[in-house]
Amino acid sequence: MILPPFLKPHDKVGLISTSSFTEDRYIQEAVRILESWHLKPVLGKTIGARHGSMAGPDRLRKQDLQDMLDRDDIKAIFQTTGGYGIVRIIDQVDFSHFKYKPKWVVGYSDTTFLHNHLQGQLSTGSIHGTMAADLEAGYHATSWESLRKALFGEDLHYTIQPHPLNRLGTSSGMLVGGTVSILCNAKGTMSEVNSNGKILFLEEVGEKHFRLDSYLVSLKHAGKFDYVRGLIVGELVEMEDDDPPFGKTPEEIVMDAVKEYDFPVSFGFKAGHGEVNKALILGALVHLKVNDQGTTISFET
Structure with missing residues (x-):
């Protein structure tokens, strides 16, 4: 890269x-x-x-x-x-x-x-x-x-507080990803995300819970999680529950989609459509460490 x-x-x-x-x-x-x-x-x-x-x-x-x-x-x-x-x-x-x-x-x-x-x-x-x-x-x-x-080109690294849904682990890989709905819509096109061997970043805004679930299930069926080395979950904001309720929070929906895998998962990163949108260098080598003390994300550039 x-x-x-x-x-x-x-x-x-x-x-x-x-x-x-x-x-x-x-x-x-x-x-x-x-x-x-x-x-x-x-x-x-x-x-x-x-x-x-x-x-x-x-x-x-x-x-x-x-x-x-x-x-x-x-x-x-x-x-x-x-x-x-x-x-x-x-x-x-x-x-x-x-x-x-x-x-x-x-x-x-x-x-x-x-x-x-x-x-x-x-x-x-x-x-x-x-x-x-x-x-x-x-x-x-x-x-x-x-x-x-x-x-x-200044030093870029982040620390995130622990999250109850985090899956612990350490991994490295090139960072890819973005808005969930667009990653889903890009399947089968020249702009499709290649997540194999990568650290994947996901965020979303303004979707109903069942739609978020459908996007993630579609990405899963397309094999987008099969060879991921780690997952960073950014902001999931302005999400609307269903009537009757879907039964899971947006974060729980994400975790449910990747529960059968063993790569580290970090929630709560302030990037995406929220009030704070911290910069991420896509394509850069990223070191992801998720433990009981929280998450660290560091870039090699």
Whole structure:
């Protein structure tokens, strides 16, 4: 797996919206944050564009991503929001130039499609991290500072408190994953996650309990847990129980899906659609240790 070059002060970085539309005030606030890191933000053509719920029609969103991938002066690409849209364009994007001159792609949620494509098809790392649209809920220093550390190649490691559903153990492997529903929807496509021999990260937002269960069962039937070396469970937020109740919490649903395996499982990591979204370097070698004192996650970059 190849990790793109880490950023340096005065590097140019692109901001694009290849999924849903993002309000300008959050874009401008993100620009100020990146400038405070001594970076030079460049706005893509999708910034300010709108076509229904998406940031412009498919052809514009595809071309904006293509341009940022191909520009040698752009050293990282920041997705401004999730939502929906990448799946409509990703099979039209030409990654041939990017393959030989990779750069960081940052985002989460709908960006899971792109992350999986980069890891699975191009063996290139990327960053699951906070986006401009998250600033609607306010600036969270933990999220943005962890992203800065990841992008500039500083030491990145996390400690998580013990969780009653944790399965103890120690393991290492390359990190992959993202939003559960998108991992499920990507099955059978070029953007399908390859979890064999990997540490898998999962998070989700706004799903009913039975749907979360159906996604996980589908991933299980597709063999996505068979050769996993470890599981990190991030935020499972705004989940809705059923009527009558499903009978399990979201965390219990996850554990039920992987109960027959023996790899370590860690719950409670603050990444995903929650208030705090700590950065994860997908494609990097990760060391996962889960014991009675809690969990440690450390990256080799």
